[in-house]
Structures are given as structure tokens and as C-alpha cells.
Amino acid sequence: MGRDNRKDGGLIAAGILLGVGLGGFVDGIVFHQILQWHNMLSSILPPTNLRDMKINMFFDGLFHAVAWLTTVIGLAVLWRGIKKDTISRSTPTFVGAMSLGWGLFNFVEGLIDHQLFGLHHVRPGAHELLWDIGFLASGLLLGGLGGALLRKGRALSTSRTQRSST
């Protein structure tokens, strides 16, 4: 495929998936393991004894497994696009898509697991709503930053296309 026919959808899809996966690892490592907050079922089975801690750990492990799978799919999409030469190579677009994916996941996960289902909260306790709102805000912030970088990437690509055609 010629360079002028490259689409940015593959790069954005790969970036979103990698952002979700890597963001999931940050969440799992920092919140679940180091701080020991945000355990998957902590509102249903608070990890206050070894049995409930083990059950929460099992579901935290499933979360990590799906985050890993998402990362692998993102890498596969990226590698396939590079091999077939069908995706653009724009740093702002790629970084923006990763930030968008991370932010989107934080927002959707917060919306579904914290607000809708009440499966768990970021930091259970007296100020859990504030922590949950902060988590949603981090999602919007990362998503907004990602959106801005995507726009920058597209503007750069458009201006280069125009320059190369004149």
C-alpha cells in the first residue's frame, strides 16, 4: 500500500488497546498490590481475613490476565499494521491513542465497577466517593490529553500531505 493510503485507524486501535493494557498494569501494580486498595470484590468481600483476601487476589489476577491479553492484542494489531505497511507512523497519534485508551478504561471501569455495580471502590472507607470521583477525573484528564494529541497528530499528517502534494 502506498504511503498516501495509510490509515491512522490501525495505529489508534493498537494505541488504545496498549493504553488499556499498560494502564491496567499501573492500576494493578500501584493500587492493588503496593497500596492494597481497589481490590476487585472488596465491597462484597472486604479483604479483612486470609480467605477473603485470597478470593480478592484471585479476581485481581483475572483482571491482570485480561489486561495482559489486551496488551497482546494491541501489539498484534500494531505488528500486523507495520508488516502490511497499512498504518501511519505518527508519535503524537500513537501516544495520544495510548493516553485515550488508559483514560477511557479508567472512566468506564469507574463508571461500571465503582458507580453502577458497587463491586469495589478505589480506596474503601470514609472518603471513598472522593477517591472514586478522582479516578473518574483522571480518566477524563487522560482521555482529554489523548484526544488533543490525536488532533495534533492528524493536523501534522494533513500538513505534511499538503506539503508533499505541492
Added chain:
Amino acid sequence: MPATVALVLACLLGAHPALALACPDCALARRTRAFLREDPNTWDHLALLLLPFLVVWLVAFVWHKRGRTAGTGKDG
């Protein structure tokens, strides 16, 4: 349970996020929470765990299909 998961997904994908934010007190959310507390089992929890991932996978899939021509390639 699959019907509940499907309903929640349709609600989130079909509605404005503000509606979902306002949803913690809706019948569907109450039913789901009651179900989880009543008789949790691995597969149902796994389905719920996968929901946020499913949403972002769908978003990535949509981008993959509709990305526009990006021009000359390397630009940064």
C-alpha cells in the same frame, strides 16, 4: 445473568455516559448488586469483570474500522 450483562452493556453503549453515572439507583444496578451479594460465582463475576474491557475493545474495533487516511506516514 447474561440478560443483565447485556442490558447493562446496551445501557452504557446506547446512552449518554451521564445517564449511566446517574444509574447507581436504577432498578438494573440494584438488581445486579443484589445478585452479586446473593450468590456470586466465578463465571458471573468474570462476565462483570470483562464488561469495562469489552467496552474499550469495542471502541478500539470501531477506530480500527473507521480511521481516516493519515497521509505521508512518519511525522514525529
